[in-house]
Amino acid sequence: MSAHAPITVTVTGAAGQIGYALLFRIASGAMLGPDVPVKLNLLEIPQAAQAAEGTVLELMDCAFPLVAGLEVFDDPVKAFDGANLAMLVGARPRGPGMERAELLSANGGIFSVQGRALNEGAAADIKVVVVGNPANTNALIAASHAPDIPAARFTAMTRLDHDRAVAQLAAKTGSPVADIRKVAIWGNHSASQYPDISHATVGGTPAASLVEPAWIADEFIPRVAKRGAEIIAVRGGSSAASAANAAVEHMRLWVNGTPDGDWTSMAVPSDGSYGVPEGLVSSFPVTTANGQYSIVQGLEVSDFSRTRIDASVAELAAERDAVIELGLL
Ligand SMILES: NC(=O)c1ccc[n+]([C@@H]2O[C@H](COP(=O)([O-])OP(=O)(O)OC[C@H]3O[C@@H](n4cnc5c(N)ncnc54)[C@H](O)[C@@H]3O)[C@@H](O)[C@H]2O)c1
């Protein structure tokens, strides 16, 4: 029997596409490791609670040795009670032709309610990742309704963009993904994001020396930034398994640490680093250790990078102003 105390993980949107791909990975130990038992709290809206119960039946049928509890809730206060990790997935996805920011009014309200519920009963060490779009601003909303939880514990997922950038660079250079280090995503999880390879290496060689500047500007950046829309167009639905994988990686790295010589990308409340206004939930390259993340400091920011970071940060500021207007902040 494991000596580790169970970790309570609350997953919202448990009956959705991402939820279905995510829960089995967490239950198998892919997120927290092979010796960490998990108590899974599944939050759904009442209309989808039965479907979530169906997923619970399947989770039981896997007989995962690490599962120490499985429960479905339609009340956020109960679902987040005692939560150590919260994965806020439940929200409407966009359809073809929509931008993620268009989901603000549809989804923003979910995150004020869930922020309050987290504030009420989450464990003292709570860590939150928002996946539901528009993820950065939803994280800002949730944090602002949880005054007793340090805002830094509210993060949004840009690991999917990070992984997409790694995959595109690996394909372009004909290298294994394992050879790629220090790709970074800056700004918003939106088409304005800045996927940055200016500090990246491929097998130890600077990535920028292996590709043409025109490829970076005209192919790589737009391909990564618009990959979500590409998936929606080709698959007929928003990314699910790749998003679940990125959510697992986001939390795995936050809890267990980034490897030496590399970093990950996370959208976190800015402390003013790199000129990003304090408080905006913006993506940065971060390292993690002992359950804490730190924004990588001291990176040189070229004029090319500056313009792109500033444009995405301006969009985040506009989203913040829009949610103030909606009365959600
Ligand atoms: N950050 C990223 O990289 C990323 C990647 C992919 C998808 N997403 C976003 O993740 C979200 C979920 O995507 P999906 O494909 O799983 O959608 P989905 O429609 O398949 O599932 C969403 C689920 O959330 C539930 N839900 C709605 N409101 C809820 C609430 N208040 N509490 C709990 N559950 C609630 C719904 O009932 C549904 O089961 C979307 O907003 C999507 O745009 C983000």
Ligand SMILES: O=C(O)C[C@H](O)C(=O)O
């Ligand atoms: O693009 C979307 O709307 C879904 C998700 O944010 C993605 O990046 O795949």
